[in-house]
Amino acid sequence: MARLEKFSDIWARACERKGGPAVVKSMLPDTLDIDEISQYTDAQLLSVMSKRVFQSGFVWRVVDNKWPAYEKAFFGFEPMKVLMLSPDQIQQRATDPELIRHQKKTQAIVDNAYMIQHINQEHGSFAEFIAHWPSDDITGLWQVLKKRGTRLGGNTGPYFLRAIGKDTFLLSQDVQAYLTGHNVVDAGFTSQTALRQTQAAFNHWQQESGMSLAQISRTISLGVGDNRV
Structure with a gap:
C-alpha cells in the first residue's frame, strides 16, 4: 500500500x-451522537433499513413514493407484528401492485425483523448496539449487517447507517x-x-x-x- x-x-x-x-x-453530511442514535425505535430502524434494501437497484423516487403504502402494509414496521405475517400474507405483499413486486426484497423485511429481534435479545437494544459500535471499526459493523441480515451487503448496509446518522x-x-x-x-x-x-x-x-x-x-x-x- x-x-x-x-x-x-x-x-x-x-x-x-x-x-x-x-x-x-x-x-458535508451531518452525523448523530450515541445518545441520539440510541433513541431510535426498532420500527424506525427496520423501516429505514427496508427502504434502503428496496432502493438498491431501483429509482429512489419510486421507492419514496410507495413507502407510505409499505408503512401501512407492514404495520409501521413493528418487528413483532411483521414476524406474525404468514407465508401467504408475505406472498400477497410481494405481488401487491400498490407495492414493489419483488419476492426476495419483501422477504428481507421479515428476515431483518428477525435479526433485530435476535440482537435485542443478545444486547438489549438494536439501536444502542449500533450507536455504541466504534467508528474506527465501522467496516466490522458492515459485516455484522451483511452476515446476520438479508440483502445488506455491498453499500446497502452502509447507506442504511448513513441514513440514520451513524458515522460511516x-x-x-x-x-x-x-x-x-x-x-x-x-x-x-x-x-x-x-x-x-x-x-x-x-x-x-x-x-x-x-x-x-x-x-x-x-x-x-x-x-x-x-x-x-
Whole structure:
C-alpha cells in the first residue's frame, strides 16, 4: 500500500473543484451522537433499513413514493407484528401492485425483523448496539449487517447507517476510484484485506483532520470523478 495522501491535499482539491471551502462545508453530511442514535425505535430502524434494501437497484423516487403504502402494509414496521405475517400474507405483499413486486426484497423485511429481534435479545437494544459500535471499526459493523441480515451487503448496509446518522464512509464509485488510483487498497473491495486497508486509511485521515468518516468520504468524492457521493 502506498503512502497516504495528506487529507489537507484532498480537501484542497475538493475546494478547487467545487468553488471554495464554504461550498464544500455546505455539502458535508451531518452525523448523530450515541445518545441520539440510541433513541431510535426498532420500527424506525427496520423501516429505514427496508427502504434502503428496496432502493438498491431501483429509482429512489419510486421507492419514496410507495413507502407510505409499505408503512401501512407492514404495520409501521413493528418487528413483532411483521414476524406474525404468514407465508401467504408475505406472498400477497410481494405481488401487491400498490407495492414493489419483488419476492426476495419483501422477504428481507421479515428476515431483518428477525435479526433485530435476535440482537435485542443478545444486547438489549438494536439501536444502542449500533450507536455504541466504534467508528474506527465501522467496516466490522458492515459485516455484522451483511452476515446476520438479508440483502445488506455491498453499500446497502452502509447507506442504511448513513441514513440514520451513524458515522460511516461510503464506498461510492468515486471513493473506490480514489482508493484504487492512489494505491490505498491492493485487493478487491469485497475482500477483508481491502476493508482493513480502507478502514485504516480513514482512521488516519480522521485523526489528521478531526472530521467524521462521513465528511471525509464526501470530501474525497467531491474531489474526483463524477462526484458520486
